[in-house]
């Protein structure tokens with residue numbers, strides 16, 4: 001059961017990371033509508049991941065590092081930085097999303113983002129995403145590395 005939840009958690013977070021990359025690519029091409037859809041998918045999948053991850057923890061399923069000693073410190077530095085930034089990522093993503101949604105409401109549609117009532121929100125959206133995107137990418141990439149390390153060198157300690 002916990003193992004299946006873990007596998008779905010991995011699938012949802014990998015897809016969420018891909019949707020983030022697609023969303024960033026789309027806004028670079030000026031495709032706002034498609035950007036919005038990709039980002040909503042990324043946030044929704046990340047939320048599903050969070051629920052699955054917390055369920056897995058509540059079932060008491062955990063893996064501990066049981067790999068080469070000379071890699072232990074590097075692994076823990078990676079793990080701790082991942083946990084700290086994953087925690088920071090939640091308010092960062094919410095701040096970015098909140099300003100985008102308020103901006104869209106003020107603009108009426110995404111062709112009108114320079115309307116005076118909307119511009120401030122989208123400026124703040126841009127300011128938030130300057131931090132959100134690199135943090136989110138770091139969390140995604142380190143999360144995948146941790147998964148691969150534990151898949152090869154992890155030992156199930158509970159569940």
Ligand code: HEM
Pocket residue numbers: 024027032035036039040043093094096097100101104110113122123125126129132133
């Ligand atoms: C947490 C989710 C989101 C992230 C990480 C994100 C990320 C980004 C990034 C990286 C940019 C480019 C910023 C720049 O060029 O300096 C951007 C711009 C933009 N985003 Fe998002 N976005 C998110 C959600 C949304 C949503 C839900 C909407 C629509 C309601 C939206 C609408 C826009 C628009 C219209 C722009 C262009 C702003 C401008 O040109 O001033 N974004 N976003």
